[in-house]
Amino acid sequence: MHEIPHSDSEMLRLLALGDEQAFQTLFERYWDAVYSTSLVLTKSAAIAEDIAQDVFTILWEKRATLPEVSRLEGYLFITARNLIYSRLRKLASGDAYRQYVLQFLHxxxxxxxxxxxxxxxxxxxxxxxxxxxxxxxxxxxxxxxxxxxxxxxxxxxxxxxxxxxxxxxxxxxxxxxxxxxxxxxxxxxxxxxxxxxx
The missing domain is CATH 1.10.10.10 (Winged helix-like DNA-binding domain superfamily/Winged helix DNA-binding domain)
Incomplete structure (x- = not known):
């Protein structure tokens, strides 16, 4: 097994190749920062948890393009911010969506x-x-x-x-x-x- 380098740029290069250990290392390095930022902006621990999870899901899904990212921390912050804005816009219709799901099931x-x-x-x-x-x-x-x-x-x-x-x-x-x-x-x-x- 290879040893995972410490620099973000090298980690992103490995992640682009599908290296799960590189993903896990970045996850552990930045989870707290992404979650804390989301918590400050949303004032909700539950929403902040969801946002952080979505940010890292996107990171994994878009891993092939990540070597182009020059500053990972900024990329993660912008992704979180965009998700938060989108989530806040949809909150008003959230109850309506859940009612639709319940109606569908019953x-x-x-x-x-x-x-x-x-x-x-x-x-x-x-x-x-x-x-x-x-x-x-x-x-x-x-x-x-x-x-x-x-x-x-x-x-x-x-x-x-x-x-x-x-x-x-x-x-x-x-x-x-x-x-x-x-x-x-x-x-x-x-x-x-x-x-x-x-």
């Missing part, structure tokens, strides 16, 4: 049967995608989303740090988004709400 008649079949098909796609994740990511994601365990509990169970668990879950979400991005189902919004935002 509506009656033939439409419900059609949606239920569609939802089961999509659920199988999600489970298949989860089974294709690397073992550690798969276990962390499953314990978080399906067992309802907190990050601290998962870290204890898996014998790793809390921030490592966060890193695993971020990478898992990025992989699942990519795997399911082209699914035509109209049930996708409901599934995202149940799995990714629970």
């Amino acid at each position: 509506e009656g008649g033939a439409q419900q049967a059609d949606h239920a079949a569609e939802f089961r098909e999509l659920e199988q796609c999600v489970l298949t995608a989860i089974r294709q994740l690397p073992p550690q990511q798969q276990r962390a994601f499953t314990l978080s989303r399906f067992e309802g365990m907190r990050h601290e509990e998962i870290a204890t169970t898996m014998g790793v740090s809390r921030i490592t668990i966060k890193s695993y879950i971020v990478q898992a979400i990025a992989s699942l988004r990519k795997a399911l991005s082209n699914h035509p189902s109209g049930a996708m919004g409901a599934l995202w709400a149940m799995i990714f935002f629970s």
